[in-house]
Amino acid sequence: MTTDDRTAPDTSTAELSLEELEADGDLAADYIEGLLDIADLDGDIDIDVANGRAYVSVTGGDVDLDRLAGVDTVQALQDLTRLAVQAKTGRFSRLIVDVGGSRDARATELKRMVDSAVAQIAAGREQVELEPMSSYERKLVHDDVADRGYFSESRGEGRDRRLIISRG
DSSP, X not given: OOOOTTTXXXXXXXXXXXXXXXXXXXXXXXXXXXXXXXXXXXOEXXXXXXXXXXXXXXXXXXXXXXXXXXXXXXXXXXHHHHHHHHHHHSSXXXXXXXXXXXXXXXXXXXXXXXXXXXXXXXXXXXXXXXXXXXXHHHHHHHHHHHHXXXXXXXXXXXXXXXXXXXXX
16 A cells, blocks of 8 residues: 655654754764765865755755765765764655755756656656655645646655646
């Protein structure tokens, strides 16, 4: 049985205070800084808190930092960072990691996917299935699809979980 991402409650971090989210961001920044040092990569780390999440961005550096900016690499870095924060705090963290603006680039790419899916539906297709994506990316797409007056649902399990878009 699958659950629609929009309705699945996430109570694991619902009660976190601003101070706890900032602490998560600090722990994440320390972890990422250690990884950058090990890899001998330069980068500036920025921390922000918004929408009940800590956002940690790695910027600056040089072209070597671009090696970390791929979608799969950023997702892996985020997963490792979340585990490191969880090991220190004892609770799951929903923090978001970005490298070199890759999240913004991916959000733009996701909007283009939704544009294409909506165009296909307007041309007569009943539904369009998108590629597998992370829960954060699915949330972005769910919101975009709903804003356009269409319907989306998640199907599949684990790394194969994807969105199906149809008329609202």
